[in-house]
Amino acid sequence: MRPRRSIPLTLITALALIYSLLPLVWLLISATKTQEGLFGSFGLWFSGDFAFFGNIADVFAYHDGIFGRWLLNTLLYVVAGAGGATLLAALAGYGLAKFDFAGRRAVFAVVLGGVAVPPTALAVPIFLMFAKMGLTDTPWAVIIPTLASPFGLYLMWTYSRDAVPDEILESARIDGAGEFTTFFSLAVPLLAPGLVTVLLFNTVMTWNNFFLPLIMLKDADLFPLTLGLYSWNEQGTTAGGDVVFDLVITGSLLTIVPLIVAFLLLQRYWQSGLAAGSVKQ
Amino acid sequence: MLITRRRAILGAALSFTLLAAGCGGDSADEPAATTVSQDDVQAALDAGGTLTVWAWEPTLKQVVADFQTTYPKVKINLVNSGTGNDAYTALQNAIQAGSGVPDVAQIEYYALPQFALGKAVTDLNTFGAASLDGTFTPGTWNAVHSGAAVYGLPMDSGPMALFYNKDVFDKHQLGVPATWEEYTTAAEKLHRADPKAYITADSGDAGFTTSMIWQAGGKPYTVNGTDVGIDFADAGTSKFTAQWQKLIDGKLLNPVAGWSDGWYAGLADGTIASLVIGAWMPANLESGVKAGNGKWRVAPMPQWESGGKATAENGGSSITIPEKAANKALAYAFLKYATVDKGAQTRVDNGAFPASTKQLNAPEFLNKEFPYFGGQKVNEVLAASAGQVVPGWSYLPFQVYANNVFNDTAGKAYLGQGTLQDGLKSWQDASVKYGQEQGFTVK
Numbered sequence: 001m002r003p004r005r006s007i008p009l010t011l012i013t014a015l016a017l018i019y020s021l022l023p024l025v026w027l028l029i030s031a032t033k034t035q036e037g038l039f040g041s042f043g044l045w046f047s048g049d050f051a052f053f054g055n056i057a058d059v060f061a062y063h064d065g066i067f068g069r070w071l072l073n074t075l076l077y078v079v080a081g082a083g084g085a086t087l088l089a090a091l092a093g094y095g096l097a098k099f100d101f102a103g104r105r106a107v108f109a110v111v112l113g114g115v116a117v118p119p120t121a122l123a124v125p126i127f128l129m130f131a132k133m134g135l136t137d138t139p140w141a142v143i144i145p146t147l148a149s150p151f152g153l154y155l156m157w158t159y160s161r162d163a164v165p166d167e168i169l170e171s172a173r174i175d176g177a178g179e180f181t182t183f184f185s186l187a188v189p190l191l192a193p194g195l196v197t198v199l200l201f202n203t204v205m206t207w208n209n210f211f212l213p214l215i216m217l218k219d220a221d222l223f224p225l226t227l228g229l230y231s232w233n234e235q236g237t238t239a240g241g242d243v244v245f246d247l248v249i250t251g252s253l254l255t256i257v258p259l260i261v262a263f264l265l266l267q268r269y270w271q272s273g274l275a276a277g278s279v280k281q
Numbered sequence: 282m283l284i285t286r287r288r289a290i291l292g293a294a295l296s297f298t299l300l301a302a303g304c305g306g307d308s309a310d311e312p313a314a315t316t317v318s319q320d321d322v323q324a325a326l327d328a329g330g331t332l333t334v335w336a337w338e339p340t341l342k343q344v345v346a347d348f349q350t351t352y353p354k355v356k357i358n359l360v361n362s363g364t365g366n367d368a369y370t371a372l373q374n375a376i377q378a379g380s381g382v383p384d385v386a387q388i389e390y391y392a393l394p395q396f397a398l399g400k401a402v403t404d405l406n407t408f409g410a411a412s413l414d415g416t417f418t419p420g421t422w423n424a425v426h427s428g429a430a431v432y433g434l435p436m437d438s439g440p441m442a443l444f445y446n447k448d449v450f451d452k453h454q455l456g457v458p459a460t461w462e463e464y465t466t467a468a469e470k471l472h473r474a475d476p477k478a479y480i481t482a483d484s485g486d487a488g489f490t491t492s493m494i495w496q497a498g499g500k501p502y503t504v505n506g507t508d509v510g511i512d513f514a515d516a517g518t519s520k521f522t523a524q525w526q527k528l529i530d531g532k533l534l535n536p537v538a539g540w541s542d543g544w545y546a547g548l549a550d551g552t553i554a555s556l557v558i559g560a561w562m563p564a565n566l567e568s569g570v571k572a573g574n575g576k577w578r579v580a581p582m583p584q585w586e587s588g589g590k591a592t593a594e595n596g597g598s599s600i601t602i603p604e605k606a607a608n609k610a611l612a613y614a615f616l617k618y619a620t621v622d623k624g625a626q627t628r629v630d631n632g633a634f635p636a637s638t639k640q641l642n643a644p645e646f647l648n649k650e651f652p653y654f655g656g657q658k659v660n661e662v663l664a665a666s667a668g669q670v671v672p673g674w675s676y677l678p679f680q681v682y683a684n685n686v687f688n689d690t691a692g693k694a695y696l697g698q699g700t701l702q703d704g705l706k707s708w709q710d711a712s713v714k715y716g717q718e719q720g721f722t723v724k
Contacts, residue, residue, distance in 0.1 A: 035571065036549070036571055036572050038542070038546075039542075039545060039546035039549040039550065039572065040546070040549065040550060040572065124374065127374055127378065128374070128377065128378050131374075131375070131378030131379070131380045131381055132378065132380065134380060136375075136378075136380070136381050137381055214363075214367065215370075215371070215374065218335070218360045218362055218371065218381070219360060220360070220361060231361065231363065234363060234364055234367070236540060236542075236545065236569060237364060237365075237540040238337050238338075238339070238364045239338075239437070239439070239559065239561035239562075239564070239565065239596055239597075239598075240338065240339050240340065240437075240561055240564040240565065240632060240633055241337070241339060241364075241564075241565065241568070242339065242568050243545060243565065243568050243569030245542050245545070
């Protein structure tokens, strides 16, 4: 049956769409303006000169091209941090779902508790701990805390429970496969949609991570994009500082592009992941 | 999004301001004996080594480069540790953790007492800094002192002046106000003539408010070791609140937040016609308000009595050596180079406003014409202001915290919730409460 169209619902959705796209449109338009243009013109329409490409070139040229370095740093943190976090979450979630061992409920309770603690609250204690270990102001200070993803673990636990039938595992064990072989060659393909969801989730978290690097890092050469752009923005509040709002805006636009691409590429896996387990065979 | 982040940072800053201030003492009265001689400092320079410097002041980059050329054995790692709260949180964190502490740290005057009282920074009398008396303007030299101890060397200063947009003033036939009363009259006239234009922007700024009270002769803070008095009921404070309340009531202040993009936009399009602000402002106008090129001028700060000559400091910072720094002798060599010796001149040449009297009184400094200000010799006005700073001001040993809660207390007056005087009272209450919690004797 064709679902009935509801005019109020359509309207609400349209409003929500505009509401969520408006900042993006603003960002896109603002990135085409010079700093004077930003100050002197209406935010949601173009002003005189089209400086988009000039701005992009400036972003990559400013301060000896440090923006490119920040981009690579962010990529490193995402690949090592979010990638590692996803792998660990998958292993642990699968383990919790498919193996019965003493203390399983306790581990699970700790993980659920971990979901409730905001990462921001942990940043300072982690800093003090890392300082003792001499790890602050190194890439490890950002990567290691990122590896712990209680929410990802929880998602993988629920997902493994439903997506990997015990029968398959039993038959694999009867055939003599080791546990790691079973996991990587049998479970992982079944878990793929869930893995992609968690990966996407961790990627966004790591890409946007701000507070942890702010606390941990001092060396601008190690900054991720978020912290780098923040430091550019803060220049405007410093006596004698160089005011570069045009670069902050264009840099922000460039910063979200890879995320949008990742979303579009991984979206279909993600959608199939959302529906999995909703119907019991 | 940035606002919430900022909040988060403030939160973290709050929980750490107490660490430096917590373990107070009144030992600052006796000068520390000189234990490190000039020869020791020279020996450190000859031996070389690595220094980590946390500072945001942009002209230091050149100073560091020159220093390394002069002393090739010294390698300086200059880190822009962010400004204000971020920087102090990071510094407190590092000091508390005891690792990753820089050898040199830039600290603004308003935050210095907090680090000094907690003995987080070195008393430079160990290096004979007392002999530098007279090298710096009295206001900045006072700002780095706690009793006889010297906790930093003044790097830049912010004696206040009136920066105004001459185009806007001329267009509406406004004279340059010499007193605060004239300033208020000009504010009314301007806003009546052009409802979009305001004499200035103020949505509640702790630094500006304390500077204004300072100029009016108010002394709300009295500090004697861990005995702290906070009183916003004195005559100087009421002078300021009575006058400023008129601007608030008449809705004559542009409500845009300072240092935001909207603020820069207002300065560019003339809807913020003037600023009473520190002497470091020219560089910010030149880089952030390009549209104002040729339009702005500088005049002496408006006075409370006609014919008066009183000013205050707004902003400005020192460079210090954290107590846990690894190579203090070398760090002191750098401090002295950057504030007294060649570096001071380099910084002035690159646009910084000096705290050292030699640079401040140099003819080439005073006679420099600023094209941005229509060729005006801006430094003459600013240097004169530096000599007229009202003496005897002190900040709280937990001023970073106090400034953080300004907008939640006194700032409400700008939203029409109560008067400014009431707001300052609640700011006082919040500060007293916090100070007591930190172990200060606060009255």
